[in-house]
Amino acid sequence: MSSRRPSLRFAGTLTAVLAGALVGAGSLAAQNAIQWHGYAQLRYGSADPADGFSVRRAKLWVKGAIFGVDHLAFKVQGIFRNGAAGALVLQDVFAEYRRRALSVRVGQFVPAFSLQRSQPDYLVPLVERAAVVETLIPGARTMGRDIGAQALFASPSGSARLAAGLFNGAGADRNAVGEGDFLATGRLVLAKTLGGGTRGTLGGSLAWRRTKGMDVGVLSSQGRSFAGRDVRWGVDARLAAGGWEIQGEYLHADLGDEISSGYYALGDLALTRCDELAMSVERLDTPVRTATSGGLWYVAGYTRFLGDGSPGASSAKPARDAPFPTKLMTDVRVSFDHGRARAGAAVQLQVFVH
Numbered sequence: 001m002s003s004r005r006p007s008l009r010f011a012g013t014l015t016a017v018l019a020g021a022l023v024g025a026g027s028l029a030a031q032n033a034i035q036w037h038g039y040a041q042l043r044y045g046s047a048d049p050a051d052g053f054s055v056r057r058a059k060l061w062v063k064g065a066i067f068g069v070d071h072l073a074f075k076v077q078g079i080f081r082n083g084a085a086g087a088l089v090l091q092d093v094f095a096e097y098r099r100r101a102l103s104v105r106v107g108q109f110v111p112a113f114s115l116q117r118s119q120p121d122y123l124v125p126l127v128e129r130a131a132v133v134e135t136l137i138p139g140a141r142t143m144g145r146d147i148g149a150q151a152l153f154a155s156p157s158g159s160a161r162l163a164a165g166l167f168n169g170a171g172a173d174r175n176a177v178g179e180g181d182f183l184a185t186g187r188l189v190l191a192k193t194l195g196g197g198t199r200g201t202l203g204g205s206l207a208w209r210r211t212k213g214m215d216v217g218v219l220s221s222q223g224r225s226f227a228g229r230d231v232r233w234g235v236d237a238r239l240a241a242g243g244w245e246i247q248g249e250y251l252h253a254d255l256g257d258e259i260s261s262g263y264y265a266l267g268d269l270a271l272t273r274c275d276e277l278a279m280s281v282e283r284l285d286t287p288v289r290t291a292t293s294g295g296l297w298y299v300a301g302y303t304r305f306l307g308d309g310s311p312g313a314s315s316a317k318p319a320r321d322a323p324f325p326t327k328l329m330t331d332v333r334v335s336f337d338h339g340r341a342r343a344g345a346a347v348q349l350q351v352f353v354h
Helices: 009-023 028-033 131-136
Strands: 034-046 052-065 072-080 088-099 102-109 146-154 160-167 180-193 199-214 226-240 244-255 258-270 275-285 296-308 325-337 340-353
Touching (some): 131 244, 131 275
Antiparallel strands (some): 034 052, 052 072, 072 088, 088 102, 102 146, 160 180, 180 199, 199 226, 226 244, 244 258, 275 296, 296 325, 325 340
């Protein structure tokens, strides 16, 4: 498929895969090997970015082992999006070979770049990722994804992870290499356990691409027809303990002679097993001014965890630590730029099914 338009045929494909996983999983081994999950984020927002009710995300995915082949797994994921007129759009479809410290992934997926982009949106403590992350990652215009291959090495102790990937560079749902020669990415993460049960990480990301004329949005005054060298990099750090975590990133993009950059610092604190507060300071600067660029943004959020969405989970398990949390979230964001105040707010309900 060489267009960004969603493929309605994918809806039938994913439905068939899910049906096969559910109906055909007659044995206990098959049921354990194939998993399916889905969730929806239902939101009411004021200037976030628009007013009114919306279905921010509704995702459905199936993953598991490939029968008869050792060390090989797969994942297929689709998303219903307002911007696609309610159609189901292909997000992830890949196979992954895992053997000891090495894994190799081939297909369409999110390249390893940025700390917060590697964290699932349903676990982010605010209703949205930072604007700098959503804008400056290499696949920002195509759901953060691209088609290619990536190798990941993880040290046995978990103290280091190194990923390197090579992609078409044209983004998700584009089989033809028409806009970029290729995209090369790399990410290194170093981790260390500190005193008091605190764990810290330091990370760095790099991406390089030479485009023939592609849409990079607000990162260039050329807009939809930028051609030339596209270099992006970032650094990040994170500290986490039982009831709190702090993380921050700085990202930088150099497209031709135009530079975009930004950062965020985010912290969250557990008040109880079901209540959490989060605060963030964010900034994004781009050649083309947008509603979220220019000036500092201050964001405050509250989350009430309603339960652990994991299959067979016990109610005694802390809801905040659930891998698939059902939760009610709200946040308020405000910015003061040259004496002018900008603000937005949102309330969001996130529900999981399995």
